[in-house]
Amino acid sequence: MTSTSTYANGAAQPRPNRDVIISVRDLVVGFGDKTIMKGLNLDVYRGEVLGFVGGSGQGKSVLTRAILGLVPTRGGAIRIFGQDRDALGPIERRALEQRWGVLFQNGALFSGLTVKQNIQMPMRETRELSQRLMDELAMLKLELVGLGSDAADKFPSELSGGMVKRAALARALALDPELVFLDEPTSGLDPISAADFDELIGTLQQTLGLTVFMVTHDLDSLYSICDRVAALAEGRVIASGPLETLLASDHPWLKAYFHGVRGGRLSAARIEHKDEEWKPAPTTP
Amino acid sequence: MTVAAMQRLPTVTRQASAEGVRLSLSGDWTLVASQRLENEGRRIIDEARRDRMVAIDLSAVSQLDTAGAWLINRARHDLARRDVAVALEHVRPEYSTLLEEAHYRAFEPPARPRLNLVFALLSDLGESAVDALREFYRGVSFLGEFMASMIYVATHPQRFRFTSLVAQIELIGFRSVPIIVLINVLVGGIVAQQGIFQLLKFGASSYTVSLIGILVLRELGVLLTSIMIAGRSGSAITAELGSMKMREEIDALLVMGLSPIEVLIAPRVLGLIISLPILTFIADMAALFGGMVVSWWYGGISPVAFASLLKDAIALHTFMVGIIKAPFMALVIGLIASMDGLATKGSAESLGRQVTSSVVKSIFMVIVMDGLFAIFFASIDY
Numbered sequence: 001m002t003s004t005s006t007y008a009n010g011a012a013q014p015r016p017n018r019d020v021i022i023s024v025r026d027l028v029v030g031f032g033d034k035t036i037m038k039g040l041n042l043d044v045y046r047g048e049v050l051g052f053v054g055g056s057g058q059g060k061s062v063l064t065r066a067i068l069g070l071v072p073t074r075g076g077a078i079r080i081f082g083q084d085r086d087a088l089g090p091i092e093r094r095a096l097e098q099r100w101g102v103l104f105q106n107g108a109l110f111s112g113l114t115v116k117q118n119i120q121m122p123m124r125e126t127r128e129l130s131q132r133l134m135d136e137l138a139m140l141k142l143e144l145v146g147l148g149s150d151a152a153d154k155f156p157s158e159l160s161g162g163m164v165k166r167a168a169l170a171r172a173l174a175l176d177p178e179l180v181f182l183d184e185p186t187s188g189l190d191p192i193s194a195a196d197f198d199e200l201i202g203t204l205q206q207t208l209g210l211t212v213f214m215v216t217h218d219l220d221s222l223y224s225i226c227d228r229v230a231a232l233a234e235g236r237v238i239a240s241g242p243l244e245t246l247l248a249s250d251h252p253w254l255k256a257y258f259h260g261v262r263g264g265r266l267s268a269a270r271i272e273h274k275d276e277e278w279k280p281a282p283t284t285p
Numbered sequence: 286m287t288v289a290a291m292q293r294l295p296t297v298t299r300q301a302s303a304e305g306v307r308l309s310l311s312g313d314w315t316l317v318a319s320q321r322l323e324n325e326g327r328r329i330i331d332e333a334r335r336d337r338m339v340a341i342d343l344s345a346v347s348q349l350d351t352a353g354a355w356l357i358n359r360a361r362h363d364l365a366r367r368d369v370a371v372a373l374e375h376v377r378p379e380y381s382t383l384l385e386e387a388h389y390r391a392f393e394p395p396a397r398p399r400l401n402l403v404f405a406l407l408s409d410l411g412e413s414a415v416d417a418l419r420e421f422y423r424g425v426s427f428l429g430e431f432m433a434s435m436i437y438v439a440t441h442p443q444r445f446r447f448t449s450l451v452a453q454i455e456l457i458g459f460r461s462v463p464i465i466v467l468i469n470v471l472v473g474g475i476v477a478q479q480g481i482f483q484l485l486k487f488g489a490s491s492y493t494v495s496l497i498g499i500l501v502l503r504e505l506g507v508l509l510t511s512i513m514i515a516g517r518s519g520s521a522i523t524a525e526l527g528s529m530k531m532r533e534e535i536d537a538l539l540v541m542g543l544s545p546i547e548v549l550i551a552p553r554v555l556g557l558i559i560s561l562p563i564l565t566f567i568a569d570m571a572a573l574f575g576g577m578v579v580s581w582w583y584g585g586i587s588p589v590a591f592a593s594l595l596k597d598a599i600a601l602h603t604f605m606v607g608i609i610k611a612p613f614m615a616l617v618i619g620l621i622a623s624m625d626g627l628a629t630k631g632s633a634e635s636l637g638r639q640v641t642s643s644v645v646k647s648i649f650m651v652i653v654m655d656g657l658f659a660i661f662f663a664s665i666d667y
Contacts, residue, residue, distance in 0.1 A: 111632035127319035136359070137352055139392040144351070149392060157631020175316055176350035207382045208351070 019046035020082075021179060021211050022067060027076035029059070029066050036062050038235035039076070046178075049205055049212040051222045053257065054232030060215045061105070063232065064181055067213075068102060069093075080179075098126055100179040101172030105187070107164040109156040115142070115167045116152040122174045141170040146200060162193045166200075173204065182214040186221055194218060198225050219263055231257070293347055294318055295325045297332060305338030311345035314353025326356030330363050333371075339364065344375035354380070354387035362389040427624050431554065434546045446552050453556030457518045458563055464517070465510055469568040472509060473501060473575030481584040490584050494591055495598030497576035502599060506569040507607040508655055511614040514561060515647035519622040522553050523643040526626025527636045535627065545627070554619030561615035562608050569607060602667055610658050617654060618647045 022044040029037040036059040044050050054060045065071040067078055069085060078085045080096060088096060109118050119138040123129055129137075142152055145166040156164060165185060172180055185201065186194035198218075202225045205212055216222065222229055222243060230240035233253045239246050247258050257263055293312040300307045308329060314322065333339040341357070343349075361371045376384065400408075438445045480493035526549060529535050538545050573595070580586040586594070625643035629636050 112634035123316070127316055129316075129319060129323055133323055133352075133356075136392055137355060140351060140355055140387060143390075144386065155632060173351075176352065207379075207386050209379060 020044070021046045021080070022213065023077075023079040024063075024067065025077045025079075027063075027066065027078065028074040029062055029071060030074055035074075036235060037066070037073075037076075040232075040236045042230060042237050042240070044179075044211060044213055045228075046211050047209060048227040049201070049214060049225050051226035051229040052213065052215045052232065053217070053222065053229060055253070055257075058232050059235070060232055061183060064183055064213070064215055068100075068181065098122075098175055099177055100181065101175065101177035102181045103165070103168050103172045103183060103185055105183040107156065107168035109164060109168055109171065111156050114153050114155055115147070115159070115170075118156070118167065119171045119174050121171070126175065137174075138170075141173055142167075144173070144204065145170045146196065161188050162190075162197075165189065165197065169200075173208070176208060177210070179211045179213065182212060182216075184215055184217060186216065186218045191220070194220065195224075201225055219258075295322050295353070297325050297328045299332045302340075305340065306333055306336045307340045307342060308332055309342045309345055310357070311347070313348040314346055314357070315348050315350040316352045322353060322356065326353075326360055329357070329360035333364055333369055334367050336369060338370045338372075340372050340374050342374045343377070343380060346377075346380070349380050349383055351383065351387050354383045355389075358384060358387055358389040424620065424624065427620055430546055431550065431620065434544060434551055438547065438551060444547070446548065449552035450555055450559075453552050454560055456521075457514065457553075457556050458560030461514060461517060461560070461564060462567060465513055465564050465568050466571040468513065469501075469506065469509060469571035470575035472505060473497060473572030473577075474579040476500060476505070476572075477576035477579035478583055481580065485584075491586065491590075491594060493580055493584060494576075494586065494594035497573065497580075498595045498599040499603055501572040501576065502569055502603045503606045504655065504659075506572055507565045507610045507614065508651070509572075510561065510564045510568045510611070511618065511651040512648050514557070514564065514615075515618045515622075515651060516644055518557065519618045519647045520640050520644050522619070522622035523626040523629075523640045524636065526550075526623060527629035527639050530627055530629045531631060531636065546623075550619075550623045554616065554623065557615035557619040558612045561618075562611040565607055565611040569604070606658075606662055606667065610655065613654060613658075614651050617650045621647045621650060 020043050022042070024040060024042040027037045027040040027042075028035065040063065042063075052060055052063070062071055066073055067080070067085075073086075081099065083092070083096065085093075085096070109115070110121065113121065116135070116138045119141055120134045123134050123137065139149060139152060142149065147163060147166050147170065151159065151163060151167065156167070159167060165188075169182075169185070172182075182201070186197050189197060198221050201212060201214070204210060205225075214221065214226065226243065228241060229243050229246050230237050231246060231251075231254055232238070233251075238251055239249050239254060246254055249255070295310070295312040295314045295318050298309045298311065300309065310325075310329075312318075314325075316322065318325075329341070341361075343357075346353075357373075361373075364371050373384070477493055477497050480496045481490050484490045484492050484496070526535070529549070535545050535549075538548055577588055577591045580591055581588060622643050625639045625646070629639045
């Protein structure tokens with residue numbers, strides 16, 4: 001199995017001259033007397049899908065929130081689009097925030113607004129567009145993420161878990177961001193929906209030229225759409241690179257993660273079928 | 286690379302050529318341009334609609350996003366409907382996927398049934414009447430459920446959550462004491478001041494003491510306390526139960542075979558029933574104290590004189606009238622707060638609405654109950 005996944009943009013191996021879109025250096029984050037990130041370094045390149053793995057409670061979400069500026073950092077530097085995030089004034093911060101989209105783990109849709117209004121929220125607040133165009137764009141985004149027009153006028157509490165994720169993704173994509181953060185996008189979805197969602201992220205990444213930072217536990221997502229994978233343990237990134245590098249690593253945690261009971265089964269299956277396109281078994285009606 | 290420096294405004298340029306009209310698009314066709322983007326999109330149509338053949342040249346487009354692609358596609362569609370033949374030229378491969386994804390389709394707004402205004406008004410009226418009745422029915426049935434669970438608890442005292450009850454009494458009763466004392470001292474003082482000024486005209490300022498004593502003990506003490514507690518603890522109960530409902534905690538209790546009324550509501554309502562009479566007593570004392578200080582200050586009635594006048598003016602039943610009402614007020618507040626909390630739906634807005642409705646309804650019901658008690662006590666001459 002080579003690193004060229006189905007959706008890799010051009011060369012899958014990170015070339016040193018590739019455009020770094022997020023760069024995290026010596027990041028220290030802690031709460032109270034507990035230090036969670038101890039000098040973490042991470043690079044995300046333009047146009048790639050980076051899968052970010054780590055044990056529960058290791059601080060994957062904390063890192064995402066630190067990059068987004070929702071959690072105060074104690075040290076280190078975070079550069080996004082080449083700008084030092086901490087050095088930005090409020091206006092530049094705002095401009096920066098309009099260039100990324102975030103899919104929170106539980107969707108974080110505004111419960112008092114319909115799905116359509118949720119998607120239009122960022123457009124309404126930051127752009128001057130006619131209601132007609134906003135309606136059309138919202139419906140287009142809904143269609144892109146695979147939701148029908150009947151979902152548009154529903155409230156978040158009337159949606160199923162998978163629909164919430166899709167609607168939240170549509171909202172994250174509302175302003176056509178260059179960078180998208182996805183926090184466990186496939187958790188809580190059935191394998192078919194999860195595979196659909198992976199494919200969706202891949203398609204969107206390809207069409208819109210997105211850079212995707214994806215926190216995930218879903219080994220399938222790592223195999224199918226991630227160009228690179230970074231693993232978090234002990235407060236730092238212990239390994240990053242194409243999936244094979246991580247599979248070949250003999251770090252005890254990575255071995256347990258990829259070659260444990262669940263990971264092992266999947267990687268064995270993948271290697272067996274490495275030459276054939278994986279297709280679901282035909283179902284009999 | 287700041288956004289402002291990077292930005293190239295989307296622009297449409299028209300050139301007439303031998304075979305027809307050529308529109309060159311240039312700049313960033315992205316949402317960053319907001320209104321300008323939409324206007325340029327419209328200009329594509331304006332520039333080309335009187336021609337037979339139009340070529341749209343995308344070679345100078347530096348950036349394209351879904352909004353830009355959509356506007357170009359929409360313009361193509363509109364032109365096609367006016368019998369203008371449109372051809373896209375010099376489309377970069379990455380743009381062609383995007384143009385493909387954002388191909389034109391009609392989004393029809395879902396049809397809304399149109400209602401006659403009179404009909405809508407009547408149906409609204411009917412609905413709210415039925416809702417009010419249903420609400421009343423729900424209240425009565427909730428009271429029944431609560432009573433049944435109280436009887437169950439009385440026969441199985443080991444099932445009762447005393448720790449929870451004590452915690453609620455602390456929360457509802459103990460922590461309300463400062464604010465209850467403060468407002469009652471003030472109101473007692475205000476009543477005394479007005480009483481002295483008005484009764485002085487008849488030379489009867491010593492009757493101020495009976496005015497304060499009777500008004501405070503029979504009505505004001507319990508009323509102010511109930512209203513304060515409806516706002517302070519009723520809203521808290523509704524919000525707590527409402528957010529538990531939203532996060533499926535209530536359902537979790539139900540599937541464990543536990544009754545939310547027994548686990549959550551009984552301690553809160555009992556906490557209210559125990560706390561409110563105590564708070565009413567404290568409120569009475571505070572208001573009498575406030576009245577005494579002001580009478581001394583404004584009316585020259587010394588505390589000793591105030592005490593002896595008060596002793597003549599009131600009897601034990603004056604005090605009891607107030608205290609008897611307190612547990613009933615507590616029950617009403619507790620039941621309304623719990624019921625509204627459990628009626629919360631999924632959204633944050635709904636929680637806010639339930640809390641508001643709980644407080645408004647409790648205060649209204651407290652005043653109605655007070656009126657009913659007044660009629661009752663008058664008719665039994667108590």
